[in-house]
Amino acid sequence: MSPANPLRVVVLISGSGSNLQALIDGQKRGELPIEIVAVISNRAAVRGLLRAEQAGIPALVLDHTRYESRDAFDEALQTQIDEFHPELVVLAGFMRILTSRFARHYEGKMLNIHPSLLPKHQGLHTHQRVLEAGETEHGVTVHFVTPELDGGPPVIQARVPVLENDDAATLAARVQRQEHIIYPLAIKWFACGRLQMKSGKALLDNEPLGPQGYLTDTTQP
Numbered sequence: 001m002s003p004a005n006p007l008r009v010v011v012l013i014s015g016s017g018s019n020l021q022a023l024i025d026g027q028k029r030g031e032l033p034i035e036i037v038a039v040i041s042n043r044a045a046v047r048g049l050l051r052a053e054q055a056g057i058p059a060l061v062l063d064h065t066r067y068e069s070r071d072a073f074d075e076a077l078q079t080q081i082d083e084f085h086p087e088l089v090v091l092a093g094f095m096r097i098l099t100s101r102f103a104r105h106y107e108g109k110m111l112n113i114h115p116s117l118l119p120k121h122q123g124l125h126t127h128q129r130v131l132e133a134g135e136t137e138h139g140v141t142v143h144f145v146t147p148e149l150d151g152g153p154p155v156i157q158a159r160v161p162v163l164e165n166d167d168a169a170t171l172a173a174r175v176q177r178q179e180h181i182i183y184p185l186a187i188k189w190f191a192c193g194r195l196q197m198k199s200g201k202a203l204l205d206n207e208p209l210g211p212q213g214y215l216t217d218t219t220q221p
């Protein structure tokens with residue numbers, strides 16, 4: 001994948017879109033051979049939509065409350081996404097549980113970022129749960145999406161220390177700094193053809209990644 005033939009990416013968001021911004025910035029700096037062809041949010045008036053508009057990216061809202069069922073919403077979302085013919089779908093703070101059918105449709109072509117060292121702390125409120133468990137280490141995982149919630153094969157993890165005076169907000173901020181490094185990196189690998197999912201495993205340069213994916217050496221606050 002060369003800059004002349006960038007990877008077509010659709011980004012799904014529900015909120016602030018700081019990960020989306022990291023991708024936009026990486027693309028602008030010429031470091032990411034991608035084209036974000038659309039940003040879709042299930043919530044109206046969120047900051048991420050503004051970030052997309054400011055970058056000249058088509059930004060759409062598909063409000064899940066207007067659909068009768070999860071199936072109906074995911075079907076409409078799939079139709080909307082596929083109109084943009086993406087080669088990769090990036091979940092960047094998209095706060096929806098996906099139907100198996102939707103997940104399978106994009107298997108091997110959809111990535112998520114989850115704020116924990118998976119398989120620890122699947123689901124919500126990860127920072128608070130890490131603090132309550134008295135853990136000394138926390139982090140973030142990029143993984144391929146499969147029908148199992150936060151259970152697809154990990155691509156890359158970054159670790160951060162939990163400091164004595166941390167609350168959920170300070171810890172989240174430390175984790176997010178790592179998110180903005182490892183998500184663009186994983187997407188770059190995918191865009192360059194180095195990353196793929198095969199037989200349920202994430203492969204980097206044709207080598208299966210371990211159960212936690214590629215581990216970055218980022219233990220600094």
Ligand code: GRF
Pocket residue numbers: 013014015016017018019020048092093094113114115140176179
């Ligand atoms: C991030 O913490 C990400 O790990 C989680 O949702 C949050 C999204 O943040 N999946 P943002 O909208 O990218 O700022």
